[in-house]
Amino acid sequence: MLTIRELARRHGLSRSTLLYYDDIGLLPPTTRTGANYRLYDEQANSQLTLIRAYREAGLPLEIIATLINKPKSRVTKALNQRLSEINREIQALRQQQSRVVSMLKNSLAFRRSRYMDKNRWVELLRESGLSDEDMMRWHQTFEEKSPEAHQDFLESIGIAENEIRSIRQKSRSTESKK
Numbered sequence: 001m002l003t004i005r006e007l008a009r010r011h012g013l014s015r016s017t018l019l020y021y022d023d024i025g026l027l028p029p030t031t032r033t034g035a036n037y038r039l040y041d042e043q044a045n046s047q048l049t050l051i052r053a054y055r056e057a058g059l060p061l062e063i064i065a066t067l068i069n070k071p072k073s074r075v076t077k078a079l080n081q082r083l084s085e086i087n088r089e090i091q092a093l094r095q096q097q098s099r100v101v102s103m104l105k106n107s108l109a110f111r112r113s114r115y116m117d118k119n120r121w122v123e124l125l126r127e128s129g130l131s132d133e134d135m136m137r138w139h140q141t142f143e144e145k146s147p148e149a150h151q152d153f154l155e156s157i158g159i160a161e162n163e164i165r166s167i168r169q170k171s172r173s174t175e176s177k178k
Contacts, residue, residue: 002040010045021048021061026065026068101117144171
């Protein structure tokens with residue numbers, strides 16, 4: 001059995017976090033001592049590991065409480081929902097990034113930024129020795145192996161939606177000729 005302090009230390013959490021988890025019924029102690037100290041067993045330790053994993057995935061405590069000890073299908077549904085939310089947040093951030101980049105264009109700050117647009121990306125690939133045919137094979141492989149990630153990548157370098165459709169369509173049509 002672990003005391004609340006030992007369990008908190010093991011997971012890098014504060015004692016008050018575990019007290020809060022107990023208060024909301026998320027992680028009650030396994031038992032209490034005669035002096036009313038909280039004690040936790042290995043099952044509670046495992047449950048806290050799961051709670052922390054869900055928190056790191058960005059799930060709110062209210063959702064986590066509904067997932068603990070539930071069928072895997074409910075967990076999968078909640079995680080898929082979270083993934084959709086993250087994708088929407090990333091898209092919104094990309095739009096903000098694009099606005100900031102357009103405001104900074106041609107400045108020293110822009111040249112030092114981590115931002116990669118289509119032109120910078122193509123320039124990098126060409127300097128690496130890739131021809132147009134090599135780049136098309138790269139797109140074909142990307143589209144074949146991970147179509148959603150390919151879409152995300154193309155969006156991330158600021159390519160317009162109609163051009164993305166065209167690139168992906170060409171990648172799929174040439175892919176079928178292999």
